[in-house]
Amino acid sequence: MPIINIAVSTAPNADRSARIAGKITELSRQHLRKDPTVTAVAISHIDPSHWFAGGPSLAAQGVESFFLDIKVVDGTNTKGELADYMAAVFSAMGEALGGVHAESYVHVHEVSAAAYGFGGITQEYRYIKGRLDAA
Numbered sequence: 294m295p296i297i298n299i300a301v302s303t304a305p306n307a308d309r310s311a312r313i314a315g316k317i318t319e320l321s322r323q324h325l326r327k328d329p330t331v332t333a334v335a336i337s338h339i340d341p342s343h344w345f346a347g348g349p350s351l352a353a354q355g356v357e358s359f360f361l362d363i364k365v366v367d368g369t370n371t372k373g374e375l376a377d378y379m380a381a382v383f384s385a386m387g388e389a390l391g392g393v394h395a396e397s398y399v400h401v402h403e404v405s406a407a408a409y410g411f412g413g414i415t416q417e418y419r420y421i422k423g424r425l426d427a428a
Contacts, residue, residue, distance in 0.1 A: 294411055295327055297334045300360045302341040302351045303390060310336045316385050317361065324378035325370050331411065346396035357390040358397045366416050367403040375401055 297317055303309070314334040321327040341351035344358060351358055361382055370378075379399040387393045406417035 294331045295363050295365050298362045299336045302339055302344045302358045305338045313389050320381045346394045356394045358394040359386045361399045364402045366406045
């Protein structure tokens with residue numbers, strides 16, 4: 294947990310995707326305390342001639358961009374942690390892509406534990422079971 298979707302304005306490159314996935318997984322661990330062993334990252338690629346930022350396409354501007362969308366359980370992170378994560382992601386993606394347009398985004402969805410999970414089990418169930426097992 295979590296699931297992270299990243300769209301980048303570059304051609305597919307397996308090595309770059311692996312580096313991005315590894316770096317974002319580590320930043321999620323470092324800033325949001327997310328377990329890397331249950332973190333999933335999916336990377337998609339969008340032709341920069343079909344991505345527009347501030348009007349012209351990225352291809353016309355000669356820059357790259359990204360959109361990172363992460364889902365986490367509501368209330369598990371502070372505003373400061375989220376802000377630090379967003380800054381770290383923007384910096385890391387700039388390094389990975391060789392600089393990025395200012396209109397590159399990080400969106401953290403804070404969702405209900407009862408409406409989010411993996412392996413067919415909600416995060417709320419995991420929390421309650423963990424508390425009962427510890428008692």
